Amino acid sequence: MSIAGGCDRAVVAAHDVGFQAVQVFTKNSNQWNAPALTSEQAGAFRQALERTGIRDPVAHSSYLINLASPDDALWKRSIEAMVVELQRCHQLGIEDLVVHPGAHMGTGEETGLRRIALAIDELHCRTQDLGVTIDLETTAGQGSSLGYRFEHLQSILELVAHPRRLGVCVDTCHIFAAGYSLDRPERYDETIKQLDGTIGIDRLRVWHLNDSSHECGSRVDRHAGIGAGKMGLEPFRHLVNDLRFRHLPMILETPKGIEDGEDLDARNLRILKQLVVT
8 A cells, every 4th residue: 555645544545445454665665765754653653553453564675675686885775775674664563574585687596595695684683673574575587586486585594594584475476477376276285385395384474465467487577456367366266265374464466546436456355355265
């Protein structure tokens, strides 16, 4: 949800649609700098959570951050930006900050993964008292982006000094675009088995529920409404009825707007609820 006018407005907007979880950017996602949060702004956000009953606020980091960058200046700037994002989450009472692992920019996957691990070790050292978990997000694999294989995240977890302080966010569109199928029960089971065997499903803290406008294995990151893309409804039916994930926040990052007189957020939520077997 947009934070235009204040982070607390995103909470109210999510509640008005019927959501029990919300994801926000704590600042402009396409700018490095942002005015510091005031105690009044942080208080309003926390009060909105309490008033609405939304119990799973999640933040997403800026798209400018690249923890795998081979450019030392950009790498250090990305770390500094992440420190600020983690501090803002702490102020707002948000316990999870989702971040794309990074792009190696031609230096190779192994080098990029080691660069990410070094950055995370630095972040853990500088923010150990904040109580905010960095959630590495699976990616579609566009360009030199890392995280499109479960093994990439496994490698980062093995390389960092404090792996238990890291979480994982799985995006359905991204893993589908990366080649992981979720449609038939046996394919869904196999994908979750691979996920558990590499990352461990106990590390999952957030799901992003998005259909894909491109084919499985395309490595193109383009989100679509639930059931309106190439994935169809079956993957989401399996997921929302999987008891292993019932306790996790599931965030929609689907296209927004009004179609046929219906708000698209409300439509996607309605479709997902209709898939739940009670």
